[in-house]
Amino acid sequence: MCQSNPDTDTFQDQPVLIVEVVSESARRVDEGEKQDQYLSIESLQAYTLLEQDRAAAVVYHRQADGTFAEATYNDPNAVLEFPELDVKLSLEELHASR
Numbered sequence: 001m002c003q004s005n006p007d008t009d010t011f012q013d014q015p016v017l018i019v020e021v022v023s024e025s026a027r028r029v030d031e032g033e034k035q036d037q038y039l040s041i042e043s044l045q046a047y048t049l050l051e052q053d054r055a056a057a058v059v060y061h062r063q064a065d066g067t068f069a070e071a072t073y074n075d076p077n078a079v080l081e082f083p084e085l086d087v088k089l090s091l092e093e094l095h096a097s098r
Contacts, residue, residue, distance in 0.1 A: 014043035016084055023052045039068055045084040055095035 018038050022030045030049065038047050039060065047060040047068070055076035060068040073080060076092040 015041065016043060017046045017048070017082055018044060019048045019050060021050045021052050046082050048080065050094060055091050057091055057094070 018041075020030055020034065020038075035047070035049075038044060045062045049058045051057065055074075057073045057078075057080060059071045059073070059080055061071070063069050073091055076095065078091045080089045080091060080094070081087075082089070
């Protein structure tokens with residue numbers, strides 16, 4: 001789990017999961033510079049890119065050797081699993097709630 005910052009902070013120093021909603025106007029930055037920076041965070045176990053205009057996602061999970069494995073989800077019925085947080089999220093529900 002995250003070691004929480006004070007409630008007054010708007011960020012986490014040691015996140016375990018980051019979820020980013022990707023828009024066409026910011027795609028280059030989201031899938032490039034930001035992704036590189038996020039994947040270099042030592043505490044990070046999963047990084048998720050959600051599409052803004054459709055139920056689709058790319059999830060990166062940290063492997064035992066420290067590298068990240070990529071999984072792509074395009075089926076709205078898919079369930080994204082984050083075992084590091086003991087959480088399962090429906091892609092359809094995530095897309096509907098954005």
